[in-house]
Amino acid sequence: MKRSTVLGALALVLVASGCGGQSRPSSAAPGGTVTVLAAASLTESFTQLGKDFERANPGTHVTFSFGGSSTLAQQITAGAPADVFASASPANMKQVTDAGLAAGEPYTFARNQLVIAVAKGNPKRITGLADLTGPDVKVALCARAVPCGAATTKALDAAAVKLTPVTLEQDVKAALSKVRLGEVDAALVYRTDARAAAADVDGVEFPESAKAVNDYPIVALTKGSNPTGATAFVAYVRSQPAAAVLAGAGFQRP
């Protein structure tokens, strides 16, 4: 704890001296490198937010590591050096807060819903979950152990649809790529993922997805080396400009 404060102060000094005479930062201004571990479905929107944040706070640098939320949570509890964690599921966030590694309460900054990703132009004319049960429709789902899989199970239960997928993918991007490659006819993915791949796939909305909304919590971490930067980044994600970027990517506001 003590050492990280010292390191943080040192980083501030270095940044301040690097900035020379112009725009002298106050002691609370962020600087240095902020390391953010974020769910894979945040890849596009957070990359954009990182750039915006850097522009708003000259001298700061944001590095991301995107991955499955459960993997990231395990990395954090195993001692991975990180300042911020943005999860695609409260369950994975709970692993981190239970371990006492969160600085404060997690804040839900976005929500995501499932859509049915189909090939561009929807050649199989899929309009809802019931259409996925046909014998000639190949479906990829997320494995139940990962957040998108958990959401899928909820949505299918809500629709009372029984599906036999050809594969249970290890994360949402893998499921989506099977559609993009044309190996399956449909996959249940987040709306944001379908939108990011809009060149190759169409997203078909279905009503039961409302029963399986995914909350995205974010929190600053205690073991990070840049607590000032972490707090500033979390605050930025909650800001109005960030909300606009997230909405543009297909996220809903909580």
Place this chain on the structure above:
Amino acid sequence: MTLLDAHLVASAGTFRLDVALNAAPGEVVALLGPNGAGKTTALRALAGLHPLAGGHIRLDGTPLDTVPPHRRPVGVVFQDYLLFPHLSALDNVAFGPRCHGVGRAEARRHATGWLDRMGLADQARARPRQLSGGQAQRVALARALAVEPVLLLLDEPLAALDARTRLDTRAHLRRHLAEHPGVTILVTHDPVDAMILADRIVIIEHGRVVQSGDAATVTRQPRTDYVARLVGLNLYRGHGTGHVVTVPGGWALTTTDLVHGEAFVAFPPAAVALHPERPAGSPRNTWPATVDGVERHGDHIRVHLTGPVDTAADITPAAAADLDLALGRHLWAAVKAAETRAYPAAG
């Protein structure tokens, strides 16, 4: 009657082989020559293991040139035998018959017969690595003969054996080669093997036949330095005018034979006498010579001499002591005309 009629033209790298070979049924022909002369290439060409660049091979009138090795009626005993290490002696011998479609039991019975004939009945179950050198040689011979080949090819069959085993195996081999009704071609660099095992010797140097004939002729009348060294003779080529042969450089040797034109003259090293001073009475074949080398050679001393011609002389140890042999010592060499042999170089 000619059973084998072959003209082998082949190349390997810059080396070129061009050899004509003929043999009658039952005849054993030795290809004798120094290392790298092309003997083994000739053998491999006959077996179909080396491609012919020209010429032909006819066996009993049937062309073999384009027949793949496995369909040629040949049997080969390789220098290192190449017995299949994963098979017993018996199965090694039975391998050929099995390949020719004979049933397992029948092939083994046949192989057992061959091993019996080789005196190896007790070794039937042994793996090649458990056999002695001589035993392995016999298994290799049995394996080659078990396919009843018309053309039997042996590549340095005794080279891998120690001196004692060699003696026994040579006698054994001689007996079996004599019984073989087809043609046997034997490759060797050892003149003793060639003389004992073969009816006829073909000498190959630099890919060409330089001499051929029966053992007695080749021994008595060598036609190249290599053959002369092999049979232990001093050999010179020159111009004959009656009883005198003049070699390039002007040195003349008198012989009892009568030759005209291009001729060889040969004499054994033991016929050369060495004297510290010019011998009195001065026989006609006397010349000054310088000691260039001395080595022990059986129970005598071989002295290499330079002079108008290079010569080897064999003398007794006692004579050597009297002569005070040292490198560079000047001596007089003499040979009696009756001990020389002269013969025409042509033909």
Place this chain on the structure above:
Amino acid sequence: MTGRTPLALAVPAAVGLAFLVLPLVGLLARTPWSDLPARLAAPGVVEALRLSLGTATAATVVSVVLGVPLAWLLARRAFPGRRLVRALVTLPLVLPPVVGGVALLLVFGRRGLLGGWLESAFGITVPFTTTAVVLAETFVAMPFLVISVEGALRAANARYEEAAATLGATPWMAFRRVTLPLVAPGVAAGAVLCWARALGEFGATITFAGNFPGRTQTMPLAVYLALESDPAAAIVLSLLLLAVSVAILAGLRERWMSTP
């Protein structure tokens, strides 16, 4: 061989050994031994193990049937482009398996070079089937067999084949009755390596064959997914995979390989 072992060799050797062994120790130390039997008896575990053993064995058989002739060609026949062919054969060794999986999809997938034709002509689809697992494993594992057998063939004296030919053996007979028995230890060693590689295959499998319990979910995939939700289950599965690999490698070593 007597004398002291130089420190300059002993120290790195000890560190290297520790580096290889410690992760296994970690695995054993964190194993939940008390509920191990119950976890091993879980249906998914047995299913994944059976699938892994079955597909790795099938991949090894395919590799032997296709790889031994390929190795023979590389070792015994001079043909134009042989070096290129050898480089291509060994490519999967250095290629990330995921790339291999993508490449397999591009060939056998529904829009792939062969996949589209297979589906339209025969109604066969390869991806997401157990066949796909075998193909993925064969793709990454066969080079091990080819390299091992080619080495054995080069070490074996080609003149035994000539000897066989002079005894009347056709090239095929010479191969079957002489060459193959001579290189049998090399084939066995290659098959063991190949099998072990196939058993551990993950990247190409999950990319090309997907992940479905009982059909394409092999042990490594099960380990990876278990890690997402239940790390203890992942440890148990890893331990089982380790035990099976060690048992079979040790068994085959006794039986086949005479390395001192």
